[in-house]
Every structure is written in C-alpha cells, then in structure tokens.
Amino acid sequence: MNWIDTIAQGVLLGGLYALFAAGLSLVFGIMRLVNLAHGDLIVMGAYLILLVVSVTGINPFLAAAVAMPVMFGLGWALQRVVLNRVLGADILPPLLVTFGLSIVVQNVLLEGFTADSQRIGAGPLETASVDLGVVTLGVMPLLTFGSAVAVIMALNWVFYRTPLGRAFRATSDDPVTASLMGIKPQGIFAVATGLAMVVVTIAALYLGMRANFDPTIGPARLIYAFEAVIIGGLGSLWGTLAGGVIIGVAQTVGAAINPEWQILAGHVAFLVVLLLRPRGLFPRAFD
Amino acid sequence: MDRGQTYRVETRTKASTIAAVAGVIMLAVALALPAFAGRGVIQDLFFILTMLTLAQFWNLLAGYGGLVSVGQQAFVGLGGYAMFGAAILWGWDPVAALILSGVAALLVAVPTAFFAFRLAGAYFAIGTWVVAEVVRLSVAQWKAVGGGTGTSLPREASSDMWGQAGIEALFGVKSAAARDILAYWLALVLCVATIGGIYWLLRTKRGLALAAVRDNAEAARSVGVDAGAMKWVVFLVAAFGTGIAGGLIYLQKGRISPDAAFAVTDWTAYVIFIVVIGGIGTIEGPIIGVLVFFVLQNLLADYGSWYLMVLGLIGIAIMLFAPRGLWGLFSDRTGIQVFPIRRRLAGGKLDATKREG
Numbered sequence: 001m002n003w004i005d006t007i008a009q010g011v012l013l014g015g016l017y018a019l020f021a022a023g024l025s026l027v028f029g030i031m032r033l034v035n036l037a038h039g040d041l042i043v044m045g046a047y048l049i050l051l052v053v054s055v056t057g058i059n060p061f062l063a064a065a066v067a068m069p070v071m072f073g074l075g076w077a078l079q080r081v082v083l084n085r086v087l088g089a090d091i092l093p094p095l096l097v098t099f100g101l102s103i104v105v106q107n108v109l110l111e112g113f114t115a116d117s118q119r120i121g122a123g124p125l126e127t128a129s130v131d132l133g134v135v136t137l138g139v140m141p142l143l144t145f146g147s148a149v150a151v152i153m154a155l156n157w158v159f160y161r162t163p164l165g166r167a168f169r170a171t172s173d174d175p176v177t178a179s180l181m182g183i184k185p186q187g188i189f190a191v192a193t194g195l196a197m198v199v200v201t202i203a204a205l206y207l208g209m210r211a212n213f214d215p216t217i218g219p220a221r222l223i224y225a226f227e228a229v230i231i232g233g234l235g236s237l238w239g240t241l242a243g244g245v246i247i248g249v250a251q252t253v254g255a256a257i258n259p260e261w262q263i264l265a266g267h268v269a270f271l272v273v274l275l276l277r278p279r280g281l282f283p284r285a286f287d
Numbered sequence: 288m289d290r291g292q293t294y295r296v297e298t299r300t301k302a303s304t305i306a307a308v309a310g311v312i313m314l315a316v317a318l319a320l321p322a323f324a325g326r327g328v329i330q331d332l333f334f335i336l337t338m339l340t341l342a343q344f345w346n347l348l349a350g351y352g353g354l355v356s357v358g359q360q361a362f363v364g365l366g367g368y369a370m371f372g373a374a375i376l377w378g379w380d381p382v383a384a385l386i387l388s389g390v391a392a393l394l395v396a397v398p399t400a401f402f403a404f405r406l407a408g409a410y411f412a413i414g415t416w417v418v419a420e421v422v423r424l425s426v427a428q429w430k431a432v433g434g435g436t437g438t439s440l441p442r443e444a445s446s447d448m449w450g451q452a453g454i455e456a457l458f459g460v461k462s463a464a465a466r467d468i469l470a471y472w473l474a475l476v477l478c479v480a481t482i483g484g485i486y487w488l489l490r491t492k493r494g495l496a497l498a499a500v501r502d503n504a505e506a507a508r509s510v511g512v513d514a515g516a517m518k519w520v521v522f523l524v525a526a527f528g529t530g531i532a533g534g535l536i537y538l539q540k541g542r543i544s545p546d547a548a549f550a551v552t553d554w555t556a557y558v559i560f561i562v563v564i565g566g567i568g569t570i571e572g573p574i575i576g577v578l579v580f581f582v583l584q585n586l587l588a589d590y591g592s593w594y595l596m597v598l599g600l601i602g603i604a605i606m607l608f609a610p611r612g613l614w615g616l617f618s619d620r621t622g623i624q625v626f627p628i629r630r631r632l633a634g635g636k637l638d639a640t641k642r643e644g
Contacts, residue, residue, distance in 0.1 A: 034409035036357070085607055091408045095355050096563055097606045103556055103599035107592035219551065223420060226413040230406070264424040267417055271402060274414075278405040 005135045006256045007249055012137065014248030015145030016210065018241040019203035020225035021232075022151055023196035025240050028229070030172045030192045031087060033094050037102040039222030041197065044105055045071055045204030046213050047113055050120050060120050064205040068198050075197030079190040087189070102218065109215035120208035144206045148244070151199055152237045158195075168192060220263075227270040233280025242281060246273070294635040298490060298627045306625040317475055321458060321468040329471045333539055335581055336474035340481045340532045341554065342561040342573035344525040347485055349559075350568035351497050352521035353504075358415030359555050361399070361422045362392040362526045364548035366533025371432050371543050374444040381440065382449045382473070385534045392530025393523060395422060400522045404515075416551070423549035437544025445541050470539035477535060481528055482626075486570055488524075489628045497521065498628070501568070552595070560602045566612025570626040575614045 024038045035041075045067060052063035082101075086093035128139040159165040167188050170178040175185040207213060207221070224247055231246050232239025247266045254265020273281070321329060341359065348354045366388035373384035399418045406414040427435040439445075446462040454465040488494050499507035500514045508514055533554075537543045547553070557580065565576025580598075587594035609616050618624060 032409075034413065036412070082603070082607065092349065092353075092355060092567070093606050093610060095409055095412055096559065097603050099357070099556070099559060100563075100599040100602035100606070103552075104596050104603070107596040107599070110592040111596070219416075223413065223417055226410070227417065230410065260428065264421065267421045267424070270417060271421070274402055274405055 002135070006252050008135045008137060009141065010249030010252035011245050012141035012145045012248070013252060014228075014241070014245030015141070015148035016203070016206055016244070017224045017228045017247050018148040018244030019144065019151060019199070019206060020221050021228035021240045021244055022148070022155060022237065023199040023203065024222075024225045025229045025232075025235075025237060026155060026196045026199065027193060029235050030168050031189050033083065033087060034098070035083075036095060036098040036222065037105055037218075038200070038225060039220065040102045040105040040109075040218030042200050042204050042207060042221050043213060043215060043218040044109060045197075045201045046120065046208035047109055047118070047215075049201070049205055049208055050118055053120060060122055060205060060209060063120075064201055067204075068201045071197040071201045072194040075200075076190045076194040079193035080186070083193065084186050084189060102222075106215050106218060113215065115214055115216070117212035117214045118208070119212050120205070122209040126209070140206075140210055144210065147202055147206065148241060151202060152241055155199070155237055164191070224266065227266065230280055231270060231273045233283035236280075236282040239280060239282035295633055296630050297633050298630055300624055300627050302623045303625055303627050314475075314479065318472070321454075321471065326460075326464050326467055329467050330539075331581070333467065333471045333474050335577055336471070336478040337532055337536050338557065338561060338580070339573055339577045340474070340478045341529060341558045342565075342577055343478075343481050343485055343570070344528045344532075345555075345558045346562045346567060346570075346573050347488075347521055348525045350562065350572075351489070351494075351501055352518055352525075353501055354518060354522060355409075355412045356403075356415040356522075356525075357412045357551065357555055357559075358399070358403075358417075358419035359525075359529050359558065360549045360551050360553070361395065361415070361419035362529035363533035363536065363554040364419075364426065364545070365392045365395055365422060366530035366535075367537030367543050367548045368426055368429070368432060369530070370534035370538060371438065371440065372429075374440060375438070376431060378444075380449050381444055381534075381538045382469070385473070385531055385538070388534025389527045389531040392526045392533070396523050396526030399526075400519060404518065419549060419551070423545050426549070427545040433544070435545060437542065437547070439542045440538075448538075466541070467539065470535060473535055473538075477528075477531060482570060486626050486628075489570075493517070493520065494628065495630075556595075557598075560598050562612075563602050564605055564612055566614030566616075566618075568611070569614050569618070571618070571624070572612050572614040575617075576612065579613065 020039070020042060024035065027033055027035055027038075048067045048070065049060060049063045052058070052066050053060055056063070056066075058066075078101075082097060083094065086097050122140070125139060125143075129136050130139060130142065157165075159168060167178070167183050170181065171183060171185045171188045178188075179185055224244075227247050228240050228243035231243030232241070233243075246269055250269035251262050251266040254268075255262035257265075317332075320332070324332075341363070345356070345359055348356050348359075366385075369388045369391035370381055370384040373379035373387050374381050379387070399415065402418060403411050403414040426432075432438050445466065448466065448469060450469055451462060451465045454460070454468050455462060458465070458468065460468070489497065496507065496512040497517050499510070499512050500517050504514050533548070537548065561576035561580045562573050563576070564579050565574065566572025583598065583601075584594065587597060605612055611619070
C-alpha cells in the first residue's frame, strides 16, 4: 500500500468536502442558521446541471455557469419567503423548517428524476491524470481542490474587501445596529443565502462529475459538510478547508485498511477532534 | 378561619377530569380489543402506539428540554439489536430482552450526550445524527446478527415468547397473530407508562425546572435551576424509553437490518412531523399528531414519494403559520387542556370572589 498516494487522494477529497461545507459555513456565519437541507440542495444543484447538460448538450462547466443564477434566485427566494420568517432566538423553527425542506427536496427529486443513479459526463477529463513522480493524481480531484481554494479565497475577498462583505459582517455582529446604519438584515440574509447557493452549485458540479448520485445522498453530504465546519472551527473558512482535508484523509486511510471502514473513519476523526478541541482547530466566532 | 379561606395550588381542570375518566374507559376497551378486533386493526394500533411513544420521548427532548435531536434512530436501532442479540446469542426470551434494549440505549446515550452536549444549539442536531451514523455503521459490522444485511428472530424465540401460548389458547389464534397481540399489549403498557411518566415528571419540581429552562435558561439559572443536569436527565430518559420502543417494534417485526433499524426517515423524520403537526411542547400534541399522521399515511400511502412531500410541506406550513401545532390552535381557542401542568392558585378569597362575582 502506498501511504503517500492514499494521503494525497485524501487531501484532494477534502477539497470536495470543503466545497460542501463553504455554503453551510457562510449561512451560519451570517445568520446563525443551520440549514438541514444543505446536502439535498447540493444534490438538487447536481440534477439542475445534469438537466442543462442533457437538454443543451453543452460542457458541464458552462452548464454550471447557467445553473448558478438560477440557484442564486432559488436561494434568495427561499430566504425571503420562508427562512426569514423563522429566524430568531428560538432555534427550533429554523431547524424543523429546514428539516421539512430536506424531506421535500429529496422527494421532489425522487419524483422528477427517479431513484436511478446519475452522473454528469465530463468526457476525457474523468480519467485524465498527472504523474508527479511520487504519486499520480487525477485531474478531476486536482480541479476540485483548486476550486475549493479559489472559492474560499473569493469568499474571503467578498467578506473583507467589499461593501457587501462589510454589510455581511455588520449584520452578523449586530443586526439591530446594522439596520440603524441603513442595512436591511432581511435583504442581506437573502443575498447571503443566494451566494451560498452559488457555492452549492460549484460543489454540485464536482459531486456530479466525480461519482454517481441519486436523490437520497443529500443527508450524508450535509454530515460531511457539518463535520468539516466543526473541525475547522466556526467562522473560519480556511479552517473549514482544513476540516474537509482531515475528513478526506481519515476516509481514504480508513478505506485503505478496510473498505467498509471508509465512512466510519471520517466520523470517528470528527468525534476525536470534538473530544480534544471542542471548539475546532481554528475557532474564530464565539457562539 | 373556615376551610374556604385556605389557599391551594392546583393543576386539575374540568376538562382534565373528564379526560381522565374517558382515558380509563378507553384503556379498558383497548385492553379487551384483541377479543373482537381483527389482526389488521391490532397491527395498525401497534404502529400508532409505538409511534406515539417515540413521539412523546422526542417531544420531551425537543419540546421541553430544547434538545432537537435528529439521531433518535440510534436508540431505536440499538434497542432492536440489543433484543435480537440477547435472543440469538444468549437465548433470552425476547420479552425479557426488552429491558436490555433500554439499557443498551442508555449505555450509548451517555457518551452520545458527552459528545453532543459540546455542540451548542443547532449543531447539536447534526451531532446526534453523526453519532447515529457511527452506531449504524458499527452495528453493520456485527456479523453475529447478520452484519449489513440483517437477520430474523430464530423460530424458537419468535414463536415461544412469554405469554404467547396463553394468548393462542385464549383467543384461538395462530402463533404469528398471538405475537401481534402480545406486542400490542406491551405497546399499550409502554405508551400509557410513557405518557403517565412524562406527565408525572412535568408535574414534579423537576418538571417545573424543565419548563423554566425551556422558557428562559438564564432566568432559570438565576433562581438556582441546574440547566445542564436537566438536559442530562431528559436525554437519558428519552434514550431509555426510545430503546425499549425500538426493541418492541422489532419484536413485532421479527426481522431487523441496519438500514431499516437506523432509518432517519422512519424513526426521526416521521416522529418530528408527528410532534410538529400535533403541537410541540404539549402531551396532547403528539396524540393528535399521530392520528393525523396515520390518516395521511393511509390516504397517501399509494403515492410513494408524494406522501413524504406532503408531510414535509405540512410540517413547514405548521412551523410558519401555527408553530404550536393543531393542538395549540385548538387549546388557544377553547382554553381546554387535557394534561394540565400549569399551576394555578385556588381556594381562599379567590373562591370567595368567584362565588360572589
């Protein structure tokens, strides 16, 4: 067994989990909302891209670009119409509403696309690889990891270098004071969820190109995303990437020892971090 | 000073007295039901009773303890597997093994709580889910009870449980039907004990502390309520009861597999919808909820995924427009409470003024 190879694959897999987690982290950071439908929304994004690809026959990357504004609009509307109504001191309503949404999205997809496994075809890219001497890495995993880094850099730029990011941070710190300064928290929340859905679309693209997916796999993606966020520490996007990498490496190492242990190893790694560092590795937010 | 001058604290209402009498009559009818109802009715009632039990425990967690768990399937599955393990490996009678179901759930609940309580608020929900996944994946490795594919109760265990022969003789039914009746009676006892136990808990001082923590954790702490200890009590009690319910569900099914026993849809999603639709934070709510759920399931069962879609949409609509559920709507309009826990001051001058006015 080649340990270097196993770990390299795990690190790259971590990029995918960081992509799953970035949207979750964004929404939680701004409005303290844990969206239990996050995983199902990723799967929905994958079906949307698949739909665009199969109708128009364009390249999946272009299809994702087409899907992005649609997903932004869906996220914006979801926040405006549903989620803004349940935000508040009580955590029960948002949890139960997003849990209901998770079940609804899963079953809408099941009804619309059947339970058959699907895949977004990416042509020769699927099998292309780069030989680095010590290890051979797939181009697709490398692209995934690169996209995760790019998404996190972009989100950090939006957060700390733009007026929108200033509004995000202000609303996150204190919605009441922010609204005195002419920011409408409800509108900011809607834009944030829309932006999270754009990130979800990128995650969906790689989810769909790398492996088969079906309507039921959303909750497992939510769990990986959640583990990455908690390991990294709430509020730190780079921490989320580190969290994703830890889950990814734990999974590939677990799978190398016994294929049945892949998923279990990821969860155990999460529990160990939670035991040793309850606030994650790079905590920033205090809540 | 005459007797009318003394004050007393009471919770009983006219509605609750009537309901208590009706409840006793219904219980007597339910106990005698296997004598004249068919097997299908008994199975339906078993389903309703076990779901109601699970819903009451989830309601205790989320509605009173503020602990929104999405991982209760861990305890249902553990309960089922503990019962199967004891019956298959040690030859225990499945009915006796039900106590092990509760104990196994309790034993796993301690480390679960230790981990999950580190996660504040909303993250607690997914934390419990992760633990449930870990338990499912670990149990799937347990080859003695069938690993990932599951197993059936051995014939000697499933056809010779305590009381089964007696039921066969009493009602003149076959062993499978006798098992259904036995499971139904046990579910009835479990459900009544659950509702009674939770009602008792809520009326004690601990229940008052629980309601105080639910309404305002800071204020509760300032008057000396240990919120952390209350969370532990609620979580462990709910795990124990959910485990026994899980054991009983799989005693009746006679077949278990990790994917079914740890299904988040069957044992947590349905349960959450039952509580939310009926009315969270009340004992009456889950009772209404389970009836609505049962009717919906029978109406829409043929439509597969449409059924779950409708259930999810109803749950969302209730949370948005009537967060206290159907029972909350009813109770707000009529003021009726079947299981009153609100303490009211009565007697003394209060009664006197009432008489005069």
